Amino acid sequence: MTVKKLSINYKTLEEFKQFREYGIQELSMLEDLQDNMIENDSESPFYGIYFGEKLVARMSLYRVQKELDKYFEPQQDYLELWKLEVLTAYQRKGFGKELVEFAKGFGLPIKTNPRIKSADFWNHLGFTSVNYDVNRDLGENPLVWYPKGVSAQARPQSSTSDLTDTTE
Amino acid sequence: MTVKKLSINYKTLEEFKQFREYGIQELSMLEDLQDNMIENDSESPFYGIYFGEKLVARMSLYRVQKELDKYFEPQQDYLELWKLEVLTAYQRKGFGKELVEFAKGFGLPIKTNPRIKSADFWNHLGFTSVNYDVNRDLGENPLVWYPKGVSAQARPQSSTSDLTDTTE
Numbered sequence: 214m215t216v217k218k219l220s221i222n223y224k225t226l227e228e229f230k231q232f233r234e235y236g237i238q239e240l241s242m243l244e245d246l247q248d249n250m251i252e253n254d255s256e257s258p259f260y261g262i263y264f265g266e267k268l269v270a271r272m273s274l275y276r277v278q279k280e281l282d283k284y285f286e287p288q289q290d291y292l293e294l295w296k297l298e299v300l301t302a303y304q305r306k307g308f309g310k311e312l313v314e315f316a317k318g319f320g321l322p323i324k325t326n327p328r329i330k331s332a333d334f335w336n337h338l339g340f341t342s343v344n345y346d347v348n349r350d351l352g353e354n355p356l357v358w359y360p361k362g363v364s365a366q367a368r369p370q371s372s373t374s375d376l377t378d379t380t381e
Numbered sequence: 382m383t384v385k386k387l388s389i390n391y392k393t394l395e396e397f398k399q400f401r402e403y404g405i406q407e408l409s410m411l412e413d414l415q416d417n418m419i420e421n422d423s424e425s426p427f428y429g430i431y432f433g434e435k436l437v438a439r440m441s442l443y444r445v446q447k448e449l450d451k452y453f454e455p456q457q458d459y460l461e462l463w464k465l466e467v468l469t470a471y472q473r474k475g476f477g478k479e480l481v482e483f484a485k486g487f488g489l490p491i492k493t494n495p496r497i498k499s500a501d502f503w504n505h506l507g508f509t510s511v512n513y514d515v516n517r518d519l520g521e522n523p524l525v526w527y528p529k530g531v532s533a534q535a536r537p538q539s540s541t542s543d544l545t546d547t548t549e
Contacts, residue, residue, distance in 0.1 A: 241513035295520025352463025
């Protein structure tokens with residue numbers, strides 16, 4: 214099982230169509246490629262695992278800069294992880310775990326906003342819930358992974374919404 | 382059909398359990414109430430519609446401050462909308478639309494990150510896709526609603542991930 218950084222090209226983008234979470238991100242990459250806004254084989258934020266010639270698992274990883282970190286103490290660069298997905302026929306064989314362990318290998322804290330009902334998978338890999346803060350988390354249910362020496366950022370107590378009823 | 386701002390109390394939190402997207406946000410509100418971190422009947426970011434005595438639809442709304450606006454031109458306060466949900470037995474009766482129209486009534490731009498497969502609903506209400514930007518949008522598929530005189534923020538061309546392989 215080898216995790217590879219995926220290039221943006223027509224073959225990869227065609228393979229992405231097999232994944233349930235194919236959306237605006239993939240469409241945008243396809244348009245940029247068609248419009249020559251990016252070169253064929255430009256680097257993407259995606260990593261994947263091939264089984265033979267077939268892409269069977271993938272995730273997206275992005276390094277968020279220290280200045281924007283609202284999750285970790287000390288404040289630092291961290292990885293946002295999303296679109297972790299394994300094709301149905303290839304699930305429960307360790308592909309998802311392999312991708313997450315690869316992400317951990319960068320030695321940075323990781324934050325993800327997982328789908329509902331995937332809690333067991335993430336807990337098993339050492340991810341924990343944050344203390345929900347409406348100002349920061351809004352509609353997210355963040356899970357985080359702390360490398361050694363990293364902990365949760367101290368937060369002011371969550372305030373309720375400051376939305377005033379301007380319609381009344 | 383009247384949209385009401387929901388207070389945080391045991392009755393409301395019990396009703397929230399009937400919604401599919403019950404999660405960390407609701408649990409956090411329950412804990413804060415139990416630990417006396419917030420008062421009974423504190424304001425929540427939730428709005429809802431009652432059918433008789435029963436809460437049948439809800440959404441969460443939060444006013445994001447101008448300084449954090451990465452979506453709208455001119456840069457301004459906008460509303461983040463999430464957890465828009467109508468109980469199954471009450472769907473297709475206009476409750477969802479009523480909530481969104483209520484949100485529009487504040488006169489601010491709105492941003493939401495909808496569930497997959499709800500595109501028709503949002504398009505019908507005048508929401509449109511943003512130009513995906515990995516730096517800003519990460520794992521989101523944002524839809525936005527522009528009031529008169531507001532347009533999309535001009536963005537630098539989306540760059541690919543700057544995550545360097547520190548493991549190599």
